[in-house]
Amino acid sequence: MPEDHAETASDLLGQRLARVAARLREAERRFGRPPGSVRLLPVSKTRPAADIARVARAGYHAFGESYLQEALDKQQQLAALGLEWHFIGPVQSNKTQAIARHFDWLHSVEREKIARRLSVQRPPELPPLNVCLQVNISGEASKSGCALDALPVLASRVRELPGLRLRGLMAIPAREADFERQRAAFRRLREARDALDADGFALDTLSMGMSADLEAAVAEGATIVRVGSDIFGARK
Numbered sequence: 001m002p003e004d005h006a007e008t009a010s011d012l013l014g015q016r017l018a019r020v021a022a023r024l025r026e027a028e029r030r031f032g033r034p035p036g037s038v039r040l041l042p043v044s045k046t047r048p049a050a051d052i053a054r055v056a057r058a059g060y061h062a063f064g065e066s067y068l069q070e071a072l073d074k075q076q077q078l079a080a081l082g083l084e085w086h087f088i089g090p091v092q093s094n095k096t097q098a099i100a101r102h103f104d105w106l107h108s109v110e111r112e113k114i115a116r117r118l119s120v121q122r123p124p125e126l127p128p129l130n131v132c133l134q135v136n137i138s139g140e141a142s143k144s145g146c147a148l149d150a151l152p153v154l155a156s157r158v159r160e161l162p163g164l165r166l167r168g169l170m171a172i173p174a175r176e177a178d179f180e181r182q183r184a185a186f187r188r189l190r191e192a193r194d195a196l197d198a199d200g201f202a203l204d205t206l207s208m209g210m211s212a213d214l215e216a217a218v219a220e221g222a223t224i225v226r227v228g229s230d231i232f233g234a235r236k
């Protein structure tokens with residue numbers, strides 16, 4: 001059967017996607033999570049719009065991006081698909097306006113000042129921007145994320161902002177090969193969420209787990225896993 005190159009490449013993508021989806025369902029089963037309770041967020045940074053369209057055809061409608069200009073370009077190319085866009089990269093002040101205007105979710109709020117700007121800049125005709133607070137659960141090993149002891153104050157402030165809807169917590173732990181150590185890091189994020197909920201927050205999102213550690217994240221209560229390379233292939 002004749003197949004052009006693009007078709008062959010997109011079959012590979014479909015196979016990798018199916019494999020990740022199967023891993024996720026198996027992790028839900030193994031760790032007693034209800035089937036379908038963990039959402040797979042394909043992370044399409046550095047990948048072309050055609051790859052996103054292929055994954056969208058398989059039934060996924062939300063995508064994670066980390067590089068603003070690249071994401072905006074792809075949003076334009078794919079506007080007809082009505083996709084949901086999640087910004088998961090670091091946010092500097094000069095990016096807040098475009099993020100507030102063009103994204104549905106932001107996983108990486110780590111400072112009150114940025115949160116305030118986003119809230120003011122969120123267009124009133126859009127629903128509030130869904131946000132997660134990025135938490136540093138790896139201490140010295142990580143530069144990004146709010147410190148655990150600063151989290152309650154940040155969460156209280158963000159909760160009051162009308163342009164934002166505080167959904168939960170996100171973390172990118174230091175790389176660990178050992179499953180139990182991966183789990184221990186994700187457990188710290190879950191415990192931070194539990195502590196906030198005990199204080200009256202009703203957080204419904206734990207954004208944690210990537211290609212290399214999604215099983216450990218599911219074991220500790222992830223509700224969104226962000227998977228890039230195991231779906232789209234290794235990034236250059």
Ligand SMILES: *Cc1c(COP(=O)(O)O)cnc(C)c1O
Pocket residue numbers: 043045066088089172210211212226227228229230
């Ligand atoms: C790139 C990225 C991912 C995906 O990482 P993979 O290891 O490719 O699955 C997840 N989360 C964030 C914040 C990222 O920047």
